[in-house]
Structures are given as structure tokens and as C-alpha cells.
Amino acid sequence: MAKTKVLERKPLSLAERTYxxxxxxxxxxxxxxxxxxxxxxxxxxxxxxIPENYxxxxxLVRDPEGREKCVSCQLCEFVCPPKAIRITPGEISEGSDTxxxxxxxxxxxxxxxxxxxxxxxxxxxxxxAIFLQDIFSVSGYSREEMINKKDKLYxxxxxxxxxxxxxxxxxAAEINGPAHH
Amino acid sequence: MSADAKAETITINVDGVDREVPxxxxxxxxxxxxxxxxxxxxxxxxxxxxxxxRMCLVELGMPMRDRATGEPVxxxxxxxxxxxxxxxxxxxxxxxxxxxxxxxxxxxVKDCRNGVMEFLLLNHPLDCxxxxxxxxxxxxxFATDYGRGYSRYTEAKNVKPKRTRIGPRIMLDDERxxxxxxxxxxxxxxxxxxxxxxxxxxxxxxxxxxxxxxLENNYSLNTVDICPVGALTSTDFRFKMRxxxxxxxxxxxxxxxxxxxxxxxxxEGKIYRITPRRNDAVNDTWMTDxxxxxxxxxxxxxxxxxxxxxxxxxxxxxxxxxxxAQMKQGKTAVVASxxxxxxxxxxxxxxxxxxxxxxxxxxxxxxDGDHLLLSEDRTPNLRGALLTGLINDLPDARLDGLGKAIxxxxxxxxxxxxxxxxxxxLTDAQIAKVKVIYAGIEENSSSANxxxxxxxxxxxxxxxxxxxxxxxxxxxxxxxxxPRGVVYDLHLLETLRAHMVGESPTRPTVPAVWELMAQxxxxxxxxxxxxxxxxxxxxxxxxxxxxxxxxxxxxKHDPEKRSKLGVEAGxxx
Numbered sequence: 001m002a003k004t005k006v007l008e009r010k011p012l013s014l015a016e017r018t019y020x021x022x023x024x025x026x027x028x029x030x031x032x033x034x035x036x037x038x039x040x041x042x043x044x045x046x047x048x049x050i051p052e053n054y055x056x057x058x059x060l061v062r063d064p065e066g067r068e069k070c071v072s073c074q075l076c077e078f079v080c081p082p083k084a085i086r087i088t089p090g091e092i093s094e095g096s097d098t099x100x101x102x103x104x105x106x107x108x109x110x111x112x113x114x115x116x117x118x119x120x121x122x123x124x125x126x127x128x129a130i131f132l133q134d135i136f137s138v139s140g141y142s143r144e145e146m147i148n149k150k151d152k153l154y155x156x157x158x159x160x161x162x163x164x165x166x167x168x169x170x171x172a173a174e175i176n177g178p179a180h181h
Numbered sequence: 182m183s184a185d186a187k188a189e190t191i192t193i194n195v196d197g198v199d200r201e202v203p204x205x206x207x208x209x210x211x212x213x214x215x216x217x218x219x220x221x222x223x224x225x226x227x228x229x230x231x232x233x234x235r236m237c238l239v240e241l242g243m244p245m246r247d248r249a250t251g252e253p254v255x256x257x258x259x260x261x262x263x264x265x266x267x268x269x270x271x272x273x274x275x276x277x278x279x280x281x282x283x284x285x286x287x288x289x290v291k292d293c294r295n296g297v298m299e300f301l302l303l304n305h306p307l308d309c310x311x312x313x314x315x316x317x318x319x320x321x322x323f324a325t326d327y328g329r330g331y332s333r334y335t336e337a338k339n340v341k342p343k344r345t346r347i348g349p350r351i352m353l354d355d356e357r358x359x360x361x362x363x364x365x366x367x368x369x370x371x372x373x374x375x376x377x378x379x380x381x382x383x384x385x386x387x388x389x390x391x392x393x394x395x396l397e398n399n400y401s402l403n404t405v406d407i408c409p410v411g412a413l414t415s416t417d418f419r420f421k422m423r424x425x426x427x428x429x430x431x432x433x434x435x436x437x438x439x440x441x442x443x444x445x446x447x448x449e450g451k452i453y454r455i456t457p458r459r460n461d462a463v464n465d466t467w468m469t470d471x472x473x474x475x476x477x478x479x480x481x482x483x484x485x486x487x488x489x490x491x492x493x494x495x496x497x498x499x500x501x502x503x504x505x506a507q508m509k510q511g512k513t514a515v516v517a518s519x520x521x522x523x524x525x526x527x528x529x530x531x532x533x534x535x536x537x538x539x540x541x542x543x544x545x546x547x548x549d550g551d552h553l554l555l556s557e558d559r560t561p562n563l564r565g566a567l568l569t570g571l572i573n574d575l576p577d578a579r580l581d582g583l584g585k586a587i588x589x590x591x592x593x594x595x596x597x598x599x600x601x602x603x604x605x606x607l608t609d610a611q612i613a614k615v616k617v618i619y620a621g622i623e624e625n626s627s628s629a630n631x632x633x634x635x636x637x638x639x640x641x642x643x644x645x646x647x648x649x650x651x652x653x654x655x656x657x658x659x660x661x662x663x664p665r666g667v668v669y670d671l672h673l674l675e676t677l678r679a680h681m682v683g684e685s686p687t688r689p690t691v692p693a694v695w696e697l698m699a700q701x702x703x704x705x706x707x708x709x710x711x712x713x714x715x716x717x718x719x720x721x722x723x724x725x726x727x728x729x730x731x732x733x734x735x736x737k738h739d740p741e742k743r744s745k746l747g748v749e750a751g752x753x754x
Contacts, residue, residue, distance in 0.1 A: 089420050
């Protein structure tokens with residue numbers, strides 16, 4: 001049998017025996033919290049402030065002129081770990097304003113049942129066309145509803161400023177530049 | 182290359198290591214055989230050497246000899262000195278020589294490649310996201326190896342036309358062109374259709390077609406394959422799918438008896454394109470444009486997709502039962518097909534035995550050959566039907582003999598594989614006189630009048646082998662799944678045979694059928710399906726070598742020495 005060591009218990013002091021200091025310190029904590037400002041967020045009536053670079057629902061954005069930025073290079077489809085993205089590439093017909101871009105998605109689907117909000121699609125996009133913005137709550141009544149189609153993606157994405165204006169520069173070069181004779 | 186030439190090797194020194202390479206080889210090819218690569222754009226093993234891209238610059242040297250005496254010049258350690266050329270030379274126009282020293286990794290060589298890349302990328306558009314070549318682009322690959330990652334060029338880039346149609350199947354993007362001239366040399370040297378050329382000078386240089394002409398020969402899409410960048414693109418494949426999603430499966434072109442080796446590129450059961458696969462004994466690195474379009478039969482409107490009895494869709498078992506009941510009534514004739522694979526023809530010949538068929542006929546499909554890679558015989562496997570013993574002589578274009586037999590009441594049931602009976606010369610009255618059991622890929626007059634129809638699979642949906650014009654057995658693999666509910670052709674034939682003799686059917690695999698074939702067919706002795714390899718094996722044509730085949734001389738076929746070539750190719754495969 002293991003050896004047991006019996007410890008001497010010290011008798012309580014007078015102050016301890018009255019319990020008053022303990023009650024006072026407990027009340028201090030309670031009263032302190034009563035007087036602090038309220039931190040509870042009344043969701044969904046109140047919405048949290050979303051920090052910059054938050055990774056919400058992936059969306060497609062348009063440039064300030066309202067033009068489609070995605071050229072359906074399918075890099076996001078390739079990089080997507082849960083294979084949530086599905087693109088059907090298409091050609092921009094000749095005679096259109098953006099014919100020099102040549103390529104645009106015919107259909108663009110992101111399956112929000114699969115998406116893991118990792119942000120790799122945003123990181124890989126060479127045209128800065130896909131962004132994970134501040135939408136964090138998605139719901140639907142059917143599986144189909146949870147697949148965001150191209151229209152929905154543009155509706156969610158809106159317009160973001162464009163620092164590069166790559167295709168505008170390209171068009172300007174075609175018109176003014178050292179054009180091939 | 183024959184076995185003798187392979188034995189003849191010489192020693193060259195690559196980056197300080199002595200290596201054995203074939204005698205007389207081009208330096209780029211020799212290094213490639215060693216498993217390394219000298220980057221290059223304009224060089225192509227099957228085209229003439231022009232040396233205009235300068236990407237393959239390497240340092241070259243030979244062991245030094247005294248000019249007067251011919252004695253080796255030794256250094257202080259008694260080792261023969263190497264006389265390095267003062268400037269790097271291009272590997273593509275260098276033939277290996279004994280004792281040759283080359284440096285492929287020195288700083289000078291790297292600087293050369295960096296310099297060439299910088300010039301090539303000066304005016305190159307930033308098109309990779311929309312360029313079909315991305316993923317298999319040599320410029321992209323070497324830019325990651327030798328590019329500097331940013332441009333020092335501050336002037337505006339050259340702007341050139343981006344959507345020039347230079348042929349019915351080819352789109353040219355001038356901005357991407359690096360002026361390697363592969364397409365020009367191909368058109369001139371291989372396709373014998375010299376329509377392409379460069380006009381203008383310097384940065385204005387442009388690829389164009391001869392005025393009033395187009396790049397429209399039946400080999401035009403090979404220029405897309407050999408274009409090292411995305412300048413030439415196929416209008417059929419353009420913007421359809423990025424290449425990194427596609428899975429390439431080795432296959433064989435069924436267009437003609439040439440049997441060009443191909444790769445079938447598919448994603449999730451959908452084929453996007455067919456490209457040639459190199460086989461120096463069959464098609465080098467080329468194939469026809471018409472052969473590339475054959476994948477469209479997979480989703481053709483007239484594809485037979487369901488088992489049918491009396492024109493109504495039925496189950497596989499019901500169709501088998503109906504066919505067996507019909508064939509057991511006796512006097513069955515078989516119309517075999519040179520479009521079926523060797524294994525299917527073999528199982529069909531077994532079925533012919535089991536049903537005690539009264540006769541076996543076959544229909545020839547001949548057209549004009551182009552003396553290159555489209556032969557006169559437009560079926561992939563006529564030789565297979567001979568080897569498997571389905572037929573003993575060359576078939577006719579019309580089934581006149583069968584027609585007479587039907588008129589004479591010698592045939593009750595007709596088992597037809599692939600063939601269109603009306604097109605093969607049977608009259609409506611003759612077809613009406615017999616019960617037709619049809620097995621084929623597409624709906625035609627045979628299926629329209631058939632009592633039982635069995636859908637068969639395209640070459641992309643099964644595996645097997647074909648015997649080409651030189652009696653070379655080549656295998657193809659399964660690229661995409663079969664249509665829903667359709668069994669493999671081999672399974673169908675085996676089920677029919679087994680039911681005819683009262684056995685319980687098995688599910689034969691191609692290797693299993695090959696084991697049987699290797700026993701029963703003399704010229705296939707000692708071969709198995711796996712042993713065919715990717716490049717195929719030539720077999721001895723035996724007594725069929727003297728048959729008057731229709732193929733005239735083409736790229737790798739010479740009727741004069743037909744049988745000899747087949748045996749030779751087999752020896753090295």
C-alpha cells in the first residue's frame with residue numbers, strides 16, 4: 001500500500017470565519033461588470049464590422065466601367081482545393097467593344113456547399129477578377145440555390161477600382177501605338 | 182533506326198561527363214536521348230535545320246591536335262587539351278563527333294539563353310491567361326527557367342493583328358509569333374503545300390499566306406502542334422479548355438489503314454482534341470486534320486445508344502435473347518467489319534464457328550490516298566480480319582455474293598457489324614427477305630431494318646489493337662467511359678458465342694483474348710497485349726503479303742517491300 005502523508009489543516013482566521021472579505025470581493029466583480037459597457041452584438045439586427053482582407057463569399061467583380069474582368073483562364077478552377085469552381089470558357093465575338101480581350105466566361109459557377117473560403121482563387125487570379133468580400137452568411141432551401149451562377153456572382157461582387165487597366169492600355173496601344181502597318 | 186545503327190555509338194563529353202550517344206545524331210536529339218534537354222524553339226527532329234531562334238547555344242570544343250604533326254596537344258598533367266570555340270555554337274546544326282566536348286550549364290550558356298529569352302519576350306504580349314498554348318508553351322517554360330521575371334523594356338510593345346484566319350481550321354495571333362518558321366518548313370517539306378512565309382523585316386516580320394491562298398491542306402493542324410508558342414491555334418479547340426485539365430491517352434487513328442499514333446485529350450469523359458503521337462515507324466509526328474475530327478462521332482446525332490428489339494428500346498439481356506432465338510433458327514450469314522479491333526474480329530470468328538455461319542462477308546471502304554498519311558483503305562484493321570481468319574481474300578465494295586445467296590434462299594439471318602447494308606449494294610427486297618441483327622456505332626439502313634440492334638463503342642471508349650498497312654499491331658486505350666448501359670463489344674460477342682453453344686458467358690478482357698489469340702494465330706505467337714508497347718509490333722504477314730492490297734506508296738509504306746518492312750519494324754519495336 002502506498003504511503004500516505006497526512007497534512008495539518010490550519011484553522012481559519014477570524015476574518016475568514018466571518019466570510020465578509022469574500023462576499024465583498026465577489027460583489028466587486030459583479031458590480032464592476034454591471035457598470036461596464038455592453039459587448040453583446042444583437043445579431044442579426046446588428047451586424048459586425050468586417051475587417052479588411054476578410055475572406056467571405058467569393059464573388060466576381062467588374063471594372064469601374066462595368067466591364068467583365070474575368071477572362072476565364074480557369075486558374076481558380078485549377079487551384080480550388082475542394083473543386084468548387086466550374087467555368088465554361090467562351091469567346092468574345094468580333095465587333096464587340098471588348099473584342100481585344102478575346103475571352104470571357106460563358107458560365108461561371110461556384111458551389112458554396114463545397115467552398116472552404118480559403119481565398120486561393122483570389123490569390124491566383126491574374127486579372128484581379130475574383131474577390132472574397134464581406135459576405136459571411138449564406139443560406140438556401142436547396143442544393144441548386146447554393147450554387148452561385150455568373151449573374152449572382154457579379155451581383156454580389158459589384159465594382160472594385162482597377163489599378164492596372166491592362167486591357168485599356170492594350171486597346172490604346174492598338175489605336176495609337178506603333179501599330180503594325 | 183535499325184538494331185545495327187543503335188549499336189554504333191560514340192563517346193562525347195557533356196558537362197565533364199563522358200556519355201555514349203548514337204553516331205551521326207543531331208546534338209539536340211543526342212542530349213535528349215540522355216534524358217536531358219537543350220532548350221530550343223525552331224529545331225524539330227522531322228524538319229530541316231534553320232538555326233534561327235538561337236536558343237540552343239552551347240559551348241563546343243574538340244580535343245586539340247598539333248596542326249603540323251597531328252599529335253595530340255597535352256597540358257601540364259599529360260591530358261589532351263580541349264580547343265573550345267571562342268563563341269558558343271548552336272546545337273541544332275551540330276552533329277555529334279567522337280571526343281566532342283560540350284558545356285550546357287556554363288555561365289556563358291546561361292547568359293546566352295537569358296539574352297535570347299529577353300529579346301523574345303520584348304514584344305511578347307502578356308496573353309498567358311487567354312492563350313490556348315499556356316501549359317504546354319515552350320516560351321512559358323523557358324521563361325521560368327531563363328527569363329528575368331520583369332522587363333527592362335520601357336517602350337510601347339509592338340502591336341500586331343491578333344485574329345487572322347490563315348486557314349479554315351487555323352487562327353494566327355501575330356503578336357505571339359516568335360518567328361521560328363517551323364510552320365513554314367512543315368508546309369513546304371512535309372505537306373508539300375508551300376503557302377506560308379514571312380513578309381517584312383525586323384519587328385514588322387509577320388507570318389502570312391501567299392496572296393489568294395490559304396493554309397487549308399489536310400495537314401494544316403500539325404502546324405498548331407509544332408508551334409512552340411500560341412501563335413497558331415486550332416479554331417476547333419480554341420478557348421474550349423485549358424490543357425492542364427486534359428488527360429492524354431495513347432490511341433490509334435481509325436481514319437485509314439495507316440494507323441497514325443495519336444493522343445486523345447479528354448476531361449471528365451468529354452474529348453476535346455486529338456493530337457499525333459510520335460512513332461517513327463508509322464507517322465513520325467504528324468497526322469491528318471480529318472483524323473483529328475473523328476472524336477465527334479462520340480456525340481454524333483446518329484449514334485446508336487440503346488439496345489433495340491424490333492425498333493423498340495430493350496434491355497441488354499432481352500436483346501441477346503432475341504438475337505440468339507433468331508440465330509438458332511439456322512442459316513446465319515455474317516457481315517464482318519474492318520473497323521472492328523483485332524480482338525473483336527477474333528471473337529467474331531469464334532462466334533462464326535459457334536453459329537456455324539453459312540458465309541462471312543466483308544465490305545471494303547476505299548478512297549483516294551494522299552501518299553502521305555491517308556491511305557486508300559479507309560478502314561483501320563483490314564489486315565486484322567485476314568490474320569484472325571475472318572476472311573481469306575480482299576473484300577469487295579459491294580455484297581453481291583451475299584445478295585445472290587439471299588436471293589437463292591440460302592440465308593435467313595444476317596449478323597451485321599458496323600456496315601450499312603443498303604450502301605453496300607443489297608436491295609431493299611433482299612434486306613426484307615432476311616432478319617437483320619445489327620451491331621454498330623451509328624444508326625444506318627441496317628439498324629433501321631434490324632430485328633435486333635446492339636450499340637457498339639467507338640475506339641475512344643474501349644481498348645484493343647489494330648493491324649495497320651505494314652502489318653504492325655498497335656494498341657489503343659480507353660480514353661473516356663462508354664455511354665451509360667452499353668457493354669464492351671468483346672463482352673457482347675462473347676455472350677452471343679457462349680449462348681449459341683450453351684455455355685455460360687464470361688466477361689473477356691483484352692489481355693485474356695490475346696492469350697487465346699497468341700495460341701491460335703501463328704503470326705501472333707509469343708506476343709501479348711502488354712508486350713505491344715506504345716509503339717506497336719510488326720508481325721510477319723505470311724501468306725497475306727502477296728495479296729493485292731490497294732495502298733500505294735505513302736510516308737511509311739512501300740508496296741514493293743511491304744512484308745519486309747513489317748518484319749523489320751517488328752524487330753526494333
